[in-house]
Amino acid sequence: MDERDRALDAAHRGASDFLRTLPDRPVWPRADLDAMLDAFGGPLPEEGADAAAVIEEMSRRADPGLVAIPGGRFFGFVIGATLPAALGADWLVSAWDQNAGSAMLTPATVAMERVAGRWMLELLGLPETASVGFVTGGQLANYTCLATARNAVLARAGWDLAEKGLRTAPAVRFVVGADRHGSIDRAARFLGIGRAEVTVVDSDDQGRMRPDALRKTLAAGDGPLIVCLQAAEVHTGAFDDFATLIPLARAHGAWVHVDGAFGLWAAASDALRPLTAGMDQADSWATDAHKTLNVPYDCGIAIVRDPADSIAMFRTGGDYLVYTGLDPWDVTPELSRRARGVPAWAALRSLGRRGVADLVDRLHENAAAMAEGLAGIDGVEVVNEVAYTQVMFRLASDDATRELGAAILQDGTAVMTGAQWRGRAALRCSLSSWVTSPDDVARTVEAVERLVRAQSAKSNP
The missing domain is CATH 3.40.640.10 (Type I PLP-dependent aspartate aminotransferase-like (Major domain))
Structure with missing residues (x-):
C-alpha cells in the first residue's frame, strides 16, 4: 500500500505540474519521436525500480514530447480537452x-x-x-x-x-x-x-x-x-x-x-x-x-x-x-x-443539461470569433460557412498556405492542421475544447497575423 500511495502521489504531482504549464507552454511538442525513443529506450534494466521513482522519471522525460491538447489553443484535428470531473x-x-x-x-x-x-x-x-x-x-x-x-x-x-x-x-x-x-x-x-x-x-x-x-x-x-x-x-x-x-x-x-x-x-x-x-x-x-x-x-x-x-x-x-x-x-x-x-x-453529471448546451454553444461562438478574426487578416480567406465548430482558411497559393501551417506549429502559440479542400491546400481549426477562451482565440489570431506578415515580408523584401 505504501508503494502504491507513493506512486499515486507522484502521478498526481506530475499531472498537476503538466496542467499548470498549459497556458504558457508551446502547444506543439518540442521533441520528436527519435528524441523520445532515446529518452525512454535502451536495454531493459536487469533490476527494477521504485514505483514512485518510475513515475517521476516518466513524467520528467516525457515533458518535451507532450502536446498541449488539454489547453485552450489546440485546434488540430477534432480533439477536445478533458473536463475536471471526467479526469x-x-x-x-x-x-x-x-x-x-x-x-x-x-x-x-x-x-x-x-x-x-x-x-x-x-x-x-x-x-x-x-x-x-x-x-x-x-x-x-x-x-x-x-x-x-x-x-x-x-x-x-x-x-x-x-x-x-x-x-x-x-x-x-x-x-x-x-x-x-x-x-x-x-x-x-x-x-x-x-x-x-x-x-x-x-x-x-x-x-x-x-x-x-x-x-x-x-x-x-x-x-x-x-x-x-x-x-x-x-x-x-x-x-x-x-x-x-x-x-x-x-x-x-x-x-x-x-x-x-x-x-x-x-x-x-x-x-x-x-x-x-x-x-x-x-x-x-x-x-x-x-x-x-x-x-x-x-x-x-x-x-x-x-x-x-x-x-x-x-x-x-x-x-x-x-x-x-x-x-x-x-x-x-x-x-x-x-x-x-x-x-x-x-462529465454529464458535472455539466447537467444546461451545461452541455452551454458548452456546445460556446464552442460554436469560439469558431465564429476565430473565423471573423482570421477573415480580418490581409491575405487570408475563410473557406467554409461556419455553421458549427470548424473553421477552414487559406492564403492565395497552396505553397504559401502550407508554409504558414508549418510556421504556426513552429511558433507554438496554437496548433492547426493542414487539409485539402476541393483540390486546394487549406488550414483547419477545430474549436472543440471547453478550456478555449476569447483570449485564446485572440492570441491565436494575433499569432497568425504576425506570421502572415512575416511570410509576406520575406516574399516581398
Whole structure:
C-alpha cells in the first residue's frame, strides 16, 4: 500500500505540474519521436525500480514530447480537452480496475455507463430504447454500427450471416457521400467491402450530400442497402439534410447510419439543434465523447435504434458467461474492457443539461470569433460557412498556405492542421475544447497575423 500511495502521489504531482504549464507552454511538442525513443529506450534494466521513482522519471522525460491538447489553443484535428470531473473519474476507473463487459460482474460501472447512455439519448433526441455501446473512438463506433447494419440488412433479405457467412451472401449496396470521413471507408474495409463496392454520392460545396444525387443513385439498383450520412463534415462542419435524405433512403428499404463523431452534440443546443433536424429517424449513430463532450481518451459511442439488432450481431457464447438481458458485451465487439463510459457519466453529471448546451454553444461562438478574426487578416480567406465548430482558411497559393501551417506549429502559440479542400491546400481549426477562451482565440489570431506578415515580408523584401 505504501508503494502504491507513493506512486499515486507522484502521478498526481506530475499531472498537476503538466496542467499548470498549459497556458504558457508551446502547444506543439518540442521533441520528436527519435528524441523520445532515446529518452525512454535502451536495454531493459536487469533490476527494477521504485514505483514512485518510475513515475517521476516518466513524467520528467516525457515533458518535451507532450502536446498541449488539454489547453485552450489546440485546434488540430477534432480533439477536445478533458473536463475536471471526467479526469477525476478516469483516475478512479484505473484504480477500480473493473472489467466493464458484464453487468453481473461489475454492476457499479455498468450502471454508470447505462445511465450515461440514457442521458445522451435524451440530450441528442434519439430513441430512448436504443442500445448504447462504449468503444475506443469514432472509428470503432462506425464499425460497430455498420457491422450491425450489414447483419440486419442481410437478415431482412433472408440471409443468416452468422450461419452462412459472407462468401455467397447477397451483395450489400454501401452508399456514402463524397465528403465522408475516412473512418467510414476503413470500417467498410474491416467488413470486407472493397472500394469498388462503395457507391459515392455527390456533395455540395460545403460537403453535404446532394438529395438529387442520392435519389438518382438509389433508383439505379436494388438489394440490401446501407446509406451513410454525416453530422458535421470534418473540414467544414456542414450537416447533411437528414429530413430530406433519410426518407429517400427509407423508401428503398435502407439502413441509415449517421456518422456524428462531433456533430451529434449540436442536438443538445437550442440554437444549433436545427442542424440535426430529422437525424432521429436513422437506424444507427456514431459519436466520440472525447471530442465535443470533452472526456479523456478513449470514449467512442455506438448507438443502434433496435437493441435486438445489436444482440444479433455481437452476443457471444460461453457457458461460463452470465447474461443479464443487455450487457455491454452484447452491443460492441469487445468482451473485456475498461469502464470507459464512466468519465462520460461524470462529465454529464458535472455539466447537467444546461451545461452541455452551454458548452456546445460556446464552442460554436469560439469558431465564429476565430473565423471573423482570421477573415480580418490581409491575405487570408475563410473557406467554409461556419455553421458549427470548424473553421477552414487559406492564403492565395497552396505553397504559401502550407508554409504558414508549418510556421504556426513552429511558433507554438496554437496548433492547426493542414487539409485539402476541393483540390486546394487549406488550414483547419477545430474549436472543440471547453478550456478555449476569447483570449485564446485572440492570441491565436494575433499569432497568425504576425506570421502572415512575416511570410509576406520575406516574399516581398
